[in-house]
Amino acid sequence: MPPLEETLLAAALLLLAALSLFDRHLVRACSWFVTFALVVALAWARLGLVWLALLELVLGALLTGAFLFHALGMTPLVRRPRGFFARWHDPLPLTWRLALARLLPALVVLAMLGVALAALGEGVGSLRPAGFVLLGLGLWAFALHRHLLRRLLAFNVIGTGIFLLLMSLAEPAALPAAHGLVITGLVVALLGTALGALLVRRLEALEARHGARARTHGHPA
Amino acid sequence: MIERLGLSPATAPLEHQAALWVVLGLPLLLGALGAVVRPARTWPVVVAGMLPLLALGWLFAEVAGGAGRSAVTEFGPLTLHWRINGLTLLLLLLSGVIALASAIYAPAYLREDVEASSRGQAWFWPLLGLLSSSLMLIWLAADLLLLYIGLELMGLTAVGLMLLPGKAEALVAGLRYLLLALVGSLAFLLGVALLLGAWGRLDLAGLAEAAEPGAPLWVAVALLSGGLLLKAAAFPLHAWLAPVHASAWIPVSALHAGLVIKASFFIALQLWLLLVPAAALAAWAMGGLAGAAVIWGGVMAWRSVKLKEMVAWSTVSQLGYLLLAFPLLVGTGSAVADLAWQGTWLQLAAHGLAKAAMFLAAGNLILATGESRVEGLAGASRRFPISLLSFGMAAISLVGLPPSMGFTAKWLLLHAALAGGHWPWVAVLAVGTLLSAAYVFRIFRYCFIEDAPEYEFRRVPLGMDAIALLLALAALLLGLAAAWPVTLLRGAGGEP
Numbered sequence: 001m002p003p004l005e006e007t008l009l010a011a012a013l014l015l016l017a018a019l020s021l022f023d024r025h026l027v028r029a030c031s032w033f034v035t036f037a038l039v040v041a042l043a044w045a046r047l048g049l050v051w052l053a054l055l056e057l058v059l060g061a062l063l064t065g066a067f068l069f070h071a072l073g074m075t076p077l078v079r080r081p082r083g084f085f086a087r088w089h090d091p092l093p094l095t096w097r098l099a100l101a102r103l104l105p106a107l108v109v110l111a112m113l114g115v116a117l118a119a120l121g122e123g124v125g126s127l128r129p130a131g132f133v134l135l136g137l138g139l140w141a142f143a144l145h146r147h148l149l150r151r152l153l154a155f156n157v158i159g160t161g162i163f164l165l166l167m168s169l170a171e172p173a174a175l176p177a178a179h180g181l182v183i184t185g186l187v188v189a190l191l192g193t194a195l196g197a198l199l200v201r202r203l204e205a206l207e208a209r210h211g212a213r214a215r216t217h218g219h220p221a
Numbered sequence: 222m223i224e225r226l227g228l229s230p231a232t233a234p235l236e237h238q239a240a241l242w243v244v245l246g247l248p249l250l251l252g253a254l255g256a257v258v259r260p261a262r263t264w265p266v267v268v269a270g271m272l273p274l275l276a277l278g279w280l281f282a283e284v285a286g287g288a289g290r291s292a293v294t295e296f297g298p299l300t301l302h303w304r305i306n307g308l309t310l311l312l313l314l315l316s317g318v319i320a321l322a323s324a325i326y327a328p329a330y331l332r333e334d335v336e337a338s339s340r341g342q343a344w345f346w347p348l349l350g351l352l353s354s355s356l357m358l359i360w361l362a363a364d365l366l367l368l369y370i371g372l373e374l375m376g377l378t379a380v381g382l383m384l385l386p387g388k389a390e391a392l393v394a395g396l397r398y399l400l401l402a403l404v405g406s407l408a409f410l411l412g413v414a415l416l417l418g419a420w421g422r423l424d425l426a427g428l429a430e431a432a433e434p435g436a437p438l439w440v441a442v443a444l445l446s447g448g449l450l451l452k453a454a455a456f457p458l459h460a461w462l463a464p465v466h467a468s469a470w471i472p473v474s475a476l477h478a479g480l481v482i483k484a485s486f487f488i489a490l491q492l493w494l495l496l497v498p499a500a501a502l503a504a505w506a507m508g509g510l511a512g513a514a515v516i517w518g519g520v521m522a523w524r525s526v527k528l529k530e531m532v533a534w535s536t537v538s539q540l541g542y543l544l545l546a547f548p549l550l551v552g553t554g555s556a557v558a559d560l561a562w563q564g565t566w567l568q569l570a571a572h573g574l575a576k577a578a579m580f581l582a583a584g585n586l587i588l589a590t591g592e593s594r595v596e597g598l599a600g601a602s603r604r605f606p607i608s609l610l611s612f613g614m615a616a617i618s619l620v621g622l623p624p625s626m627g628f629t630a631k632w633l634l635l636h637a638a639l640a641g642g643h644w645p646w647v648a649v650l651a652v653g654t655l656l657s658a659a660y661v662f663r664i665f666r667y668c669f670i671e672d673a674p675e676y677e678f679r680r681v682p683l684g685m686d687a688i689a690l691l692l693a694l695a696a697l698l699l700g701l702a703a704a705w706p707v708t709l710l711r712g713a714g715g716e717p
Binding site for chain 1: 393417418435436444
């Protein structure tokens with residue numbers, strides 16, 4: 001039976017992840033994500049992985065959050081999101097075809113992973129189930145949304161789920177290698193989010209310019 | 222297979238590790254220098270670009286004559302593993318040559334292409350350096366942590382390079398590429414996590430010994446190959462490739478189709494050979510995908526409207542030949558595997574050179590005519606004979622006609638398939654050759670239209686034509702000198 005504190009932490013993680021993935025309001029979703037990253041940092045710190053906690057704080061919460069809000073066109077001065085990405089609504093209605101094409105691969109991956117994890121034996125604590133559920137939530141969100149920002153959020157949540165799984169699977173002798181993997185993964189997640197955010201801004205700028213040109217030339221956009 | 226991949230525990234350690242660091246670091250350094258200087262002329266790039274090849278020469282001298290070398294780097298509590306053998310040297314040389322060709326082509330191309338934004342140009346050189354370094358890292362790495370770092374570095378820089386044109390189409394295609402690359406890297410990381418959890422180590426040689434068949438191994442290999450094949454644009458996961466190439470800069474396309482896609486394939490094949498060397502049934506399924514890739518890619522290349530689209534689809538088709546390595550190498554006898562081993566790496570080298578040459582030649586044709594559609598090439602035979610000659614020579618290697626390197630490679634693959642009695646793969650090779658002949662000759666049909674109206678056209682700088690011609694010549698004539706890479710593959714890799 002894992003201690004109460006740990007169970008609470010895992011439940012908080014899952015709740016925050018679900019909120020950040022499925023909140024209809026994008027700005028709120030991004031704020032939930034930053035809170036989620038902070039709780040992840042707290043979880044690492046509790047496990048005695050101070051370096052990882054610091055990295056998660058700086059890369060996962062601060063910088064990723066900054067890029068997410070940049071993608072929404074928000075700065076400390078401008079509090080209202082701009083651009084069409086902020087107004088674009090999802091999720092898609094779930095049709096059979098969509099369910100087959102997108103959800104099925106996600107479910108297959110989860111089932112395979114479940115089988116493999118069962119064969120690897122019981123883990124200690126709630127790290128492993130938490131990671132597994134985070135992975136499932138992220139895959140679900142990734143399959144259902146087409147909005148780029150929501151997909152980036154889902155990507156980050158899946159990544160965190162994998163990190164939790166990785167640390168729960170690693171034996172003490174394999175910890176340095178696991179640290180190396182997680183640190184690389186954190187940097188990759190940040191760079192991917194940053195690239196995506198910059199792309200969103202650039203696309204919006206092009207859209208705006210194109211729209212303006214179309215208006216001056218009399219062509220409807 | 223462990224010996225062939227240069228991972229046997231008996232390999233002697235590398236004497237001067239500095240050679241390794243120079244080979245890995247020099248492209249990065251030159252890229253940073255390029256960001257500061259921003260070369261507008263060709264000759265400084267030629268001079269600077271020779272340096273990484275000289276560094277490679279040093280590494281060749283270090284390894285010469287032996288059965289490969291291994292190296293270990295201690296980084297605090299972390300141990301990183303490296304290996305260098307004949308195969309590695311061949312791949313290092315290939316990536317050095319193609320990267321150099323793209324770099325030499327770039328200054329003139331960026332000057333000529335009026336649409337190239339200057340903001341994009343500033344990023345080109347450091348990203349090119351980073352991409353070359355990450356490729357070298359992937360060829361040399363002998364543990365999964367290094368491979369993960371190299372793969373991610375390569376994937377993100379490749380996305381960055383594809384985005385440089387800054388136009389809306391490039392951005393939309395790049396966005397899709399970014400998401401797929403991220404999904405691929407998540408699958409890869411999950412697979413690595415399972416392997417680490419099950420056997421507690423990441424070095425390839427150790428994993429090959431420790432791994433036991435069972436659910437964790439199968440799931441891990443499935444996840445790893447899924448992620449890698451997505452990044453390699455293997456058959457059902459190839460849809461992102463053509464749009465990405467359609468709007469990218471020419472030297473970037475050449476580098477991407479010639480090397481980046483192959484790196485993911487290289488990692489996937491290596492993992493299969495080490496972790497599941499007897500999984501013949503799964504390998505046959507991969508062979509089915511290979512056949513589908515060859516046929517579908519060929520048909521789409523034949524039907525494509527734009528010249529670059531045709532070259533990109535032909536990459537999907539040619540990658541199918543490489544995927545044949547799975548059924549021919551996994552779970553087959555040593556006679557078949559021996560032939561297929563040589564055929565696969567020769568095909569990789571031949572396709573890398575030929576495809577890079579073809580992209581550069583196609584870029585010259587597009588710049589000269591100002592027309593990206595295939596129909597725009599009407600009358601090209603009289604106006605741009607040199608560009609068309611390079612295109613044709615690259616095409617000969619792609620189709621696999623003698624004396625090209627592509628012919629030698631396909632000949633070896635065909636022999637392997639015949640020796641093992643794998644009739645379906647023989648059929649795939651035959652159909653693929655016919656299809657590639659069809660899509661290549663379709664281009665020539667337009668080029669040799671004599672009564673085409675005289676549109677205005679631009680003359681392409683001689684240097685750009687020369688570099689495409691040299692690469693195409695290499696792809697064509699190396700078939701005659703194929704004995705050298707084969708000895709390299711055999712000799713330094715150790716006889717199995």
